[in-house]
Amino acid sequence: MTTSHLFINPLSGRHRRRSVSDLVSRLARAGLHPQVHSVTTPADVLGRCRAINQGPASPLVIVAAGDGTVNAVVNGLLPETATLAVLPLGTSNVLAAELGIASVEEGIARIVAGRTRPFPVGLLHLEESSHRFVLMAGIGLDASVVRDVWPLGKRLLKQGAYAISALLSTLTWDKSLIAVHAGGATRSCHSVIVCSASRYGGDFILAPEGCLFSPDLTAICIDKHHRRTYLRLAFELLSGRARTSREIFRMPADGIEITGIKPVQLDGDFVGYTPARITMVPDFARIIV
Template identity: 30%
Template sequence: MAAGTQARGRALLLINRKARSGEEQAEAAEAALREVGIEPVPADMPDGTSCAEAIARGVARGDVDRVVVGGGDGTLNAAIPGLLEAGLPFGILPLGTANDLARSLGIPFELDGAARVIAEEAPRPVDLGEVNGHCYFNVASIGFSAELAGELKAEAKKRFGKLGYGVAALGLLRRARPFTVTLHHDGRKERARTIQVSVGNGKHYGGGMTVAEDARPDDGQLDVYSLEVRRWWRLVLLLPWLRSGTQGRWRDVRAFRTTALELHTRRPRPVNTDGELTTHTPAVFRMRPAALRVYAPPPGTG
């Protein structure tokens, strides 16, 4: 702890050393927390231990008042069950490839800045999306994004970073074919031919793509869009709108807000939650408002 720094708590520190910057930044992460007056208590993660198990064990063992997760969106997703069980506020040290939740919450990507947020900001509520019992922070997708997650191997993500997304997406894009979905929401039943349906809880996903321009991870709403394009090159034209979250203005994009959705496909299709394949269709989505508390700047200041 730096001289003159007032003690601000003890944090169970969970570092995913397999994340893009996890191994090389582990010691720096501990130092950044000490610099702002937080004493890190490293989580014990022997081989085969999940993030959720490590959190549960660490909270039960140590005198901690918060949990800090160092990693990317996949690490945060894996930590959700442990965070829910612990009932403690959590902080984020962005060490992953995309860091979309940190981006949505206005958390700096630099370790020093992220540590200051954990030390100085009050914890604020954050929602969770849930699909077939699997919780997520950012977005769940069926179609193109799920197929991309299946093809983008962990080693490629670590080696090439965001470029890995682009390389894999380019190869997959020309093979993308529309499929039929049935959507049940708000008393309606809708059928569509689509290449992707995304159900967002947060604002960003996929390394800077935007679910909706006014989406927030604490607004109590799921933002849904369906890409109902007939030709792959139309998706290329859509990319600037997908980055800004304004894709709903296109006539071949269906977009709406809801708190619950049931989605069916003719055959089971994988569902990608925060970059990991976790379940298959049929998919039942629901909102879990204010399920956790996170150290982050107030909304609108990030």
């Protein structure tokens, strides 16, 4: 019998309006009886994952929280040991959207059906540490917005906290450039978003060629340092026209290197500064689809 675990973050998304016991009851009605892990920080997640790594083989790990908690779980589990599943109960649920899971009920039904696929993840190498990511690595402006967001504001205002941080970033504008090396080419740019999925920042399509199950990455380069460049790109993203934007340049590759000094965020959490190298872990886990 497969051992199962359920990660929930009581500070995230809809957990404030939906009790944990209700979720556990719905899982039980579907024949699932996971061990519940209530976590609020990445350190909490890593501690629980260490215990899972030492437990029975091939566990099912269900994450009923946002993309940040999924990221922490992916960084805590050993490669090629677990099957992952997601239930969209977080502030940000981009991974669930990529999988086409629109509700908790649909997510539970897919877990019961048991269909899985191999799941690659990205791997960011900094000078003194390495970090896995599921959706994207942002280097430059979006990482500075994530780095400077007010934690309490994030809890109270959700995505609005990022909008405030973005507005404040215009007051201390950094015009410096970085070099992106990918697919045998080098490009100088102001920011880059390395995508392993199609969506960015919610349900907005930034990399339509991106696929969760592909071993390849797409570097979305923003060449110009002007504020108006980002305003135009934001409008195009919100209106669904980013795929044809003239403000970005796409570089597909299976590995990417960034030189220069810029902040870095992974799946919505700040992790450090470039220089950096990005590769893929091709078969990190299996994931319920």
